[in-house]
Amino acid sequence: MKRLLSVIALASACSIANAEQLTAVSFGGAYGAAQQKHMLDPFMKETGHKILFENYSGGIAEIKAQVESGNILWDVIDVEVIDLERACSEGLLEVIDHDSLPPGDDGVPAAKDFSEAALANECGVGNIVWTVLFAYNNDTIKGGQPSSIADFFDTKTYPGKRALRKRPQVNMEWALIADGVPKEQVYEVLETDEGQARAFAKLATIADDIVWFDSWSQAPQLLNDGGAVMVQSANGRIFDAIQSEGKPFEMVWDAHLYDLDVWAIVKGTKKKDLAMEFIRFATSSKPLSGMPEVAYGPTRNSSYAYVDKAVIPKLPSSHLDEGLKASGEFWADYGESLGEKFNEWLLK
Amino acid sequence: MDNNSLSVEEILQSKRLLKRKKRMLLAFTMPLLIFVFITFISPIATMLYRSVYHPTVSQLIPLSLAELNTWDEAGDQLPNSQALKQFAIELQGLSKERLSGKLAEEINRLKPGSSSLIKSSARKLKKKSLEELQQNGDTLLLGYSKKWQDINLWRAMKRAGQAFTDSYYLTTFDLKRNAAGEIEQRDTQIYLKLYWKSLKIALIITFLTALLAYPLAYYLANAPSKIANRLMVLVLLPFWTSLLVRTTSWIAILQTNGVVNSTLQALGLIDEPFEMLYTQFATVIAMTHILLPFMILPLYSVMKNIDPSYFRAALSLGARPVPAFVKIYLPMTIPGVSAGALLVFIISIGYYITPAIVGGTEGQMISNIIAFHMQSSNNWELAAALGSLLLALIIALYWLYDRFVGVNNIKLG
Numbered sequence: 208m209k210r211l212l213s214v215i216a217l218a219s220a221c222s223i224a225n226a227e228q229l230t231a232v233s234f235g236g237a238y239g240a241a242q243q244k245h246m247l248d249p250f251m252k253e254t255g256h257k258i259l260f261e262n263y264s265g266g267i268a269e270i271k272a273q274v275e276s277g278n279i280l281w282d283v284i285d286v287e288v289i290d291l292e293r294a295c296s297e298g299l300l301e302v303i304d305h306d307s308l309p310p311g312d313d314g315v316p317a318a319k320d321f322s323e324a325a326l327a328n329e330c331g332v333g334n335i336v337w338t339v340l341f342a343y344n345n346d347t348i349k350g351g352q353p354s355s356i357a358d359f360f361d362t363k364t365y366p367g368k369r370a371l372r373k374r375p376q377v378n379m380e381w382a383l384i385a386d387g388v389p390k391e392q393v394y395e396v397l398e399t400d401e402g403q404a405r406a407f408a409k410l411a412t413i414a415d416d417i418v419w420f421d422s423w424s425q426a427p428q429l430l431n432d433g434g435a436v437m438v439q440s441a442n443g444r445i446f447d448a449i450q451s452e453g454k455p456f457e458m459v460w461d462a463h464l465y466d467l468d469v470w471a472i473v474k475g476t477k478k479k480d481l482a483m484e485f486i487r488f489a490t491s492s493k494p495l496s497g498m499p500e501v502a503y504g505p506t507r508n509s510s511y512a513y514v515d516k517a518v519i520p521k522l523p524s525s526h527l528d529e530g531l532k533a534s535g536e537f538w539a540d541y542g543e544s545l546g547e548k549f550n551e552w553l554l555k
Numbered sequence: 556m557d558n559n560s561l562s563v564e565e566i567l568q569s570k571r572l573l574k575r576k577k578r579m580l581l582a583f584t585m586p587l588l589i590f591v592f593i594t595f596i597s598p599i600a601t602m603l604y605r606s607v608y609h610p611t612v613s614q615l616i617p618l619s620l621a622e623l624n625t626w627d628e629a630g631d632q633l634p635n636s637q638a639l640k641q642f643a644i645e646l647q648g649l650s651k652e653r654l655s656g657k658l659a660e661e662i663n664r665l666k667p668g669s670s671s672l673i674k675s676s677a678r679k680l681k682k683k684s685l686e687e688l689q690q691n692g693d694t695l696l697l698g699y700s701k702k703w704q705d706i707n708l709w710r711a712m713k714r715a716g717q718a719f720t721d722s723y724y725l726t727t728f729d730l731k732r733n734a735a736g737e738i739e740q741r742d743t744q745i746y747l748k749l750y751w752k753s754l755k756i757a758l759i760i761t762f763l764t765a766l767l768a769y770p771l772a773y774y775l776a777n778a779p780s781k782i783a784n785r786l787m788v789l790v791l792l793p794f795w796t797s798l799l800v801r802t803t804s805w806i807a808i809l810q811t812n813g814v815v816n817s818t819l820q821a822l823g824l825i826d827e828p829f830e831m832l833y834t835q836f837a838t839v840i841a842m843t844h845i846l847l848p849f850m851i852l853p854l855y856s857v858m859k860n861i862d863p864s865y866f867r868a869a870l871s872l873g874a875r876p877v878p879a880f881v882k883i884y885l886p887m888t889i890p891g892v893s894a895g896a897l898l899v900f901i902i903s904i905g906y907y908i909t910p911a912i913v914g915g916t917e918g919q920m921i922s923n924i925i926a927f928h929m930q931s932s933n934n935w936e937l938a939a940a941l942g943s944l945l946l947a948l949i950i951a952l953y954w955l956y957d958r959f960v961g962v963n964n965i966k967l968g
Contacts, residue, residue, distance in 0.1 A: 267933065268929060296657075297657050418915070539671060540670045541667055546932055554748060554752075
């Protein structure tokens with residue numbers, strides 16, 4: 208009996224120690240490594256809390272499953288704005304008190320220091336500006352150097368496989384832009400049946416030359432091993448491959464689709480306070496300034512003081528004019544119906 | 556007097572003993588029964604239930620739905636102002652409880668494009684007072700956007716409000732109900748095609764594994780045991796290797812600059828590399844390889860138990876080898892072929908990982924779409940309906956099999 212009691216006491220002592228452990232989830236790769244280095248490690252060192260860091264590939268299904276079953280495994284998540292909008296309004300995320308965010312290192316209050324989009328949603332705090340662009344491999348490209356999204360769809364001049372992520376997002380926008388729709392009108396056109404048909408028709412012109420992939424990690428891989436001569440990719444993955452592995456890749460900024468990644472807290476977590484403490488830390492000036500190492504732009508003005516000037520032209524924020532903001536609202540409305548049409552189109 | 560018969564007392568005692576024995580046996584199987592119920596029967600029951608019962612909307616806006624029940628949806632009039640007011644009030648309530656997104660998602664499923672309308676209207680209504688909504692909630696709502704005057708939106712709302720629905724099953728057959736409630740074809744035709752394709756792929760794989768496994772199992776069963784055991788290890792080794800490892804190694808073999816293509820090119824047999832990865836061909840060949848042991852093992856164990864003297868007897872009585880094989884040996888291996896074929900077919904029709912990794916878009920099967928609805932589109936009800944149909948398909952095929960071949964003929968060893 209005595210022994211049993213001591214076991215119980217020990218077990219509960221362990222669970223108290225474990226209470227200071229947080230589980231954070233993000234996208235892995237070079238981005239995850241940069242977050243580990245600039246956000247998680249300094250936080251653990253400073254506070255003594257432990258953070259488990261896991262990878263996922265986006266989407267809200269896993270979060271929904273956790274919240275609905277009441278079995279919360281993830282406390283803090285890094286989500287794309289496309290998913291944030293939906294997850295927040297479905298009650299899968301905690302509301303975050305933006306007033307509690309610390310001011311910038313230069314003393315400017317958080318509300319002014321952050322970009323407007325970073326605090327636009329009550330469930331999240333903007334972390335980085337990233338973008339989806341296309342890149343090519345200098346060693347394998349034929350027919351010259353592509354410079355526009357129209358070139359991506361031009362298989363005559365630039366023969367070879369193109370790799371795209373298997374989902375309608377980004378691909379539909381690119382197809383319309385390559386077909387001559389002005390960037391500002393893309394979503395307006397894509398709302399109509401004719402617009403959607405037009406996008407699919409444009410995609411169909413290169414259908415035989417497309418390699419589809421599921422996770423961003425596959426993009427640099429495909430470009431490297433010759434699976435494709437041009438790939439759609441999150442910009443940081445290509446940047447990292449060039450920077451740290453010396454790959455002969457080239458990024459094309461035309462019609463890139465930029466978006467934010469935000470930190471959010473899964474609804475119902477028992478560690479909400481600790482999660483909030485981490486988010487306050489991770490989105491303060493200094494940790495955010497480490498993100499440009501993988502070419503993702505920080506969402507705070509005050510962070511730029513720490514950023515290497517040579518990197519700034521490589522950030523999406525330096526190319527906003529050439530790009531288009533991904534519409535979370537449009538994809539909340541049409542993501543599912545277009546996803547189904549997209550699958551049908553793929554089966555043809 | 557027959558003194559061998561038992562007395563009444565003895566009969567009762569033996570019956571008691573028998574009963575106790577039965578109870579004991581039941582008690583021993585209880586853990587398994589409970590386990591099977593928890594891990595197998597109840598999830599399937601939940602899936603079946605989920606595919607027809609979907610109460611979310613009826614729980615979110617019960618009062619508005621009660622109002623909508625009196626509305627003639629086949630007509631060309633909007634619901635009356637009372638219904639609109641009631642909806643505005645309930646939408647405000649949802650918005651305060653942060654549930655408006657849930658409603659928006661449900662309605663959006665039946666009427667794409669309404670998600671942002673519902674959410675933005677909910678945000679605007681949040682600031683209004685209850686009296687204001689009671690008085691002119693309808694005009695407020697209609698004022699926010701022209702889209703609220705779309706009768707189809709209200710029809711979608713009424714339909715989404717039905718807790719028990721056949722709409723997910725209609726979707727799996729590529730059908731839908733139109734405004735008048737009649738069943739018609741959907742604009743996107745996808746699911747029947749996929750079922751057909753999955754069935755086809757599964758049958759091809761079953762056939763290929765049987766074709767490859769039969770001679771190999773025959774050789775294994777008749778070879779000297781020293782050689783047979785060594786070869787058996789070669790069969791079992793891949794069987795013990797992780798599924799993921801085996802699947803990804805096919806990528807290395809089949810890709811554009813992979814083993815097959817570079818070998819063929821080095822030999823000068825082809826100029827341009829073949830496109831093999833991310834095709835139906837890749838799915839079939841990788842799955843055939845992975846499922847081969849499931850065919851070899853039952854075949855081997857059945858063949859091992861066949862007395863070779865039958866075949867020899869037929870030959871010594873003057874039969875030619877081929878007819879003797881077809882008439883004597885082949886029928887005796889049917890139980891093994893059936894068992895292997897059934898195993899391979901059932902496993903392959905629900906296969907998910909391999910087609911997802913090497914199949915690209917062409918080699919996708921129905922299970923990949925079910926996973927898509929579970930993981931990406933969050934349409935769990937549709938996933939449940941698709942899964943239930945797959946289950947029904949397998950049960951139907953099993954029944955057919957039983958009628959024509961006989962389940963008793965299956966032999967695993």
